[in-house]
Amino acid sequence: MTKFADLKLSPKVLKAVEAAGYETPTPIQAGAIPPALEGRDVLGIAQTGTGKTASFTLPMITMLSRGRARARMPRSLVLAPTRELAAQVAENFDNYAVGSKLTKALLIGGVSFNEQNKLIDRGVDVLIATPGRLLDHFERGKLMLTGVQIMVVDEADRMLDMGFIPDIERIFSLTPFTRQTLFFSATMAPEIERITNTFLSNPAKVEVARAATTGENITQGVIKFRSAVKRNEPREKRDLLRALIENEGDTCTSAIVFCNRKVDVDTVAKSLKKHGYNAEPIHGDLDQSRRMEVLAGFRDGKIKFLCASDVAARGLDIPNVSHIFNFDVPSHAEDYVHRIGRTGRAGKSGVALMICVPRDDKNLEDIERLVKHEIPRLDNPMASGATPAPKSEPKPETVEEKPKRTRRTRKPKEADQAPVEAKTAEKPAEKPATKPEAKKDAPREKPVRQNNQRGGNNNQRNQVKGMGDHLPDFIAKSFDDRRN
Numbered sequence: 443m444t445k446f447a448d449l450k451l452s453p454k455v456l457k458a459v460e461a462a463g464y465e466t467p468t469p470i471q472a473g474a475i476p477p478a479l480e481g482r483d484v485l486g487i488a489q490t491g492t493g494k495t496a497s498f499t500l501p502m503i504t505m506l507s508r509g510r511a512r513a514r515m516p517r518s519l520v521l522a523p524t525r526e527l528a529a530q531v532a533e534n535f536d537n538y539a540v541g542s543k544l545t546k547a548l549l550i551g552g553v554s555f556n557e558q559n560k561l562i563d564r565g566v567d568v569l570i571a572t573p574g575r576l577l578d579h580f581e582r583g584k585l586m587l588t589g590v591q592i593m594v595v596d597e598a599d600r601m602l603d604m605g606f607i608p609d610i611e612r613i614f615s616l617t618p619f620t621r622q623t624l625f626f627s628a629t630m631a632p633e634i635e636r637i638t639n640t641f642l643s644n645p646a647k648v649e650v651a652r653a654a655t656t657g658e659n660i661t662q663g664v665i666k667f668r669s670a671v672k673r674n675e676p677r678e679k680r681d682l683l684r685a686l687i688e689n690e691g692d693t694c695t696s697a698i699v700f701c702n703r704k705v706d707v708d709t710v711a712k713s714l715k716k717h718g719y720n721a722e723p724i725h726g727d728l729d730q731s732r733r734m735e736v737l738a739g740f741r742d743g744k745i746k747f748l749c750a751s752d753v754a755a756r757g758l759d760i761p762n763v764s765h766i767f768n769f770d771v772p773s774h775a776e777d778y779v780h781r782i783g784r785t786g787r788a789g790k791s792g793v794a795l796m797i798c799v800p801r802d803d804k805n806l807e808d809i810e811r812l813v814k815h816e817i818p819r820l821d822n823p824m825a826s827g828a829t830p831a832p833k834s835e836p837k838p839e840t841v842e843e844k845p846k847r848t849r850r851t852r853k854p855k856e857a858d859q860a861p862v863e864a865k866t867a868e869k870p871a872e873k874p875a876t877k878p879e880a881k882k883d884a885p886r887e888k889p890v891r892q893n894n895q896r897g898g899n900n901n902q903r904n905q906v907k908g909m910g911d912h913l914p915d916f917i918a919k920s921f922d923d924r925r926n
């Protein structure tokens with residue numbers, strides 16, 4: 443097995459890796475770091491949770507330790523699709539670059555231009571940005587990209603979903619032809635392939651197994667629920683959610699409650715708070731400082747229940763999430779994998795429970811097809827009387843609220859404004875603002891259903907094969923390093 447010491451990283455970086463407690467490189471790290479250090483382009487096909495952030499930050503820090511930054515001309519550039527992901531990459535840099543004296547700036551929306559300009563004016567080694575904010579700075583003449591020696595595109599498939607590919611192409615064209623490119627995507631949709639064929643030069647291709655098929659440390663279950671009176675369904679689902687939480691007892695220490703729509707995120711958070719739970723909402727309509735504040739509160743354990751839309755599901759590395767509650771079945775099967783992958787991280791165990799109303803049956807089937815196993819049906823704790831049904835809420839009118847229609851359409855360049863949720867209020871489910879051609883280019887995978895052990899609806903959670911992206915599994919997996 444490869445060791446970090448074999449990877450030719452600088453001694454300072456090795457020290458930082460040791461301080462982080464990493465013992466062995468994950469497959470994406472073992473595969474991507476050597477060619478990156480040789481100056482080659484790298485095409486990494488890996489999901490979040492595989493250790494991919496370190497697979498590009500560690501070699502970058504090693505390579506950038508030689509040389510100095512010039513004013514307004516960053517030496518390297520990392521593009522991430524959302525503010526949160528960009529902030530997370532920046533955090534990783536801070537951890538791994540301890541003692542390396544490299545300067546860094548984070549360019550994301552919701553933060554004043556002035557502060558960011560000051561940093562850029564002084565000269566930065568590493569610029570981490572969302573595409574929209576980066577181009578804003580460029581267009582204001584505050585930034586030159588002609589000094590970029592290394593460019594990283596992280597979560598390219600998410601960029602595609604969000605309509606940022608034209609921005610990425612533009613940014614590529616503003617950087618020198620001679621730059622080194624490290625490009626990461628969970629999947630290779632035809633549009634992504636086109637970009638990599640155009641902008642990468644003879645890349646080392648490193649592919650690691652999809653997280654969706656690995657991991658056995660997340661216990662999953664779904665509760666089928668039908669309301670006798672349709673209009674009571676939202677309220678009854680919230681009652682059921684609380685019953686599920688109560689049923690988990692002390693094992694539930696920190697949880698994310700996912701809803702498909704922003705309006706429901708707010709309603710569910712409000713409802714939980716009203717019933718005495720420590721809950722806060724997070725979604726793309728909140729301003730950036732509030733989003734950061736809520737995330738920080740959740741990370742620090744000050745907030746126990748994070749009610750979230752899918753903006754919080756992808757990529758974020760929040761340790762110690764004991765439970766995921768899917769208040770709604772996600773309407774895109776991959777989102778299920780991303781959502782439940784927020785628990786069971788770093789080898790810990792996790793629980794993922796989901797409420798499924800009859801109209802979600804089709805989406806549930808899609809999920810089961812994708813993950814290639816059935817999600818066990820669990821008893822409704824309220825129906826069995828195992829949990830005293832919490833009191834109904836006194837103000838149903840607030841919860842029956844129809845989602846507001848919004849005319850707002852975001853331009854792709856407002857990446858950092860979380861366009862993923864721009865128009866979701868009028869849809870039954872949140873869906874990234876996908877361009878038509880992106881949809882066409884990224885057909886949804888429909889693996890053959892492996893229908894097997896649908897056996898009863900009782901608690902079968904301990905038989906469940908879970909999934910997730912905890913590290914021991916990835917470390918154990920082999921990788922494919924094909925050099926073209």
Ligand code: AMP
Nearest residue numbers: 464466467468490491492493494495496
């Ligand atoms: P990422 O895929 O970059 O979001 O990383 C997922 C998690 O894995 C983060 O919490 C990292 O700190 C952690 N991690 C990255 N590399 C290693 C490693 N070699 N050993 C153990 N944990 C790691």
